[in-house]
Amino acid sequence: MEKPGLPPLDVTEFNSSLAWSAGNIVSTTGDMIRFVDALAGGRLLPPGQHRQMWTTVCTEGGHWVPHARYGLGLFEFDKQATGGRTLCGVGGSLWGTWFLAVGTPDGGHTIAVHTNTEGKSWDLTFKLIDAEFGTSIAAA
Template identity: 50%
Template sequence: MFLKEGVRPEDVTPANWPSMMEDPGLAPLDTTDVNTSGGWGAANVVSTLDDLLTFFTAMNAGRLLPPDQHRRMWTTVSTEGGHWLANSRYGLGLYELTLANGLTLRGGTGQSFGTATFVMGTADGTRTLAIHTNNDWATFPAFDSIIEAEFGAKGLELKI
């Protein structure tokens, strides 16, 4: 469900939320026509968080690709010196992030105008989280707080 046009999220309360939401009988919004390829190589992917969790859990744990391709996918290079995330290494479309407590997570992010998705998990695929917001770079502090709550340390320091 979505908020009605003009409704501010901070005005929604437990008592008034039904009147603030769009009609649940509205037809679903078809996003398959939306071209997102201009936003950081988003590849026009339209997905659900459940599907992203399934994909990244399998990708991280090595259940998606043959062993040699999996190894090459995760042969990463440092992002030091660039304008990206501190403590990160980039592979073939995916990246690793080392948290302050030394734990290394694997995953991917995607941003476009007004939207950001973040998926990270352990290399063995036992713990994976997916987050989506209707914002962009300003969401990284929120993502970092969620990472800290789940994995015990922060790690999303932006280098701009």
């Protein structure tokens, strides 16, 4: 684990595209919120592609996000875990960074978290989502 007080690490030359489809994108949390809102709200892709992207499959059994279904690059929490509310998002982790954005399907309400550490557990994530949206994923 890194020690506090170390100088910032310039990652602008770091090629994250070697990690599957990361695409070597460097962005801000605000940009990611706008992206997820447009993606979830159907304003980013043509209707047919939007439907394909949001056609999800179950991820239970230890595959990636617990209590969620996975589509083409995004996930949707099971309504049973959210008290009937639909919440969807994107996320990822790679060497010293972790990002997650979760919001409503209309793109009207989104929370984003970006840390300078890799995600080790879903516990804190679920507590943040529960606090923001009034769900009970952490207890599911």
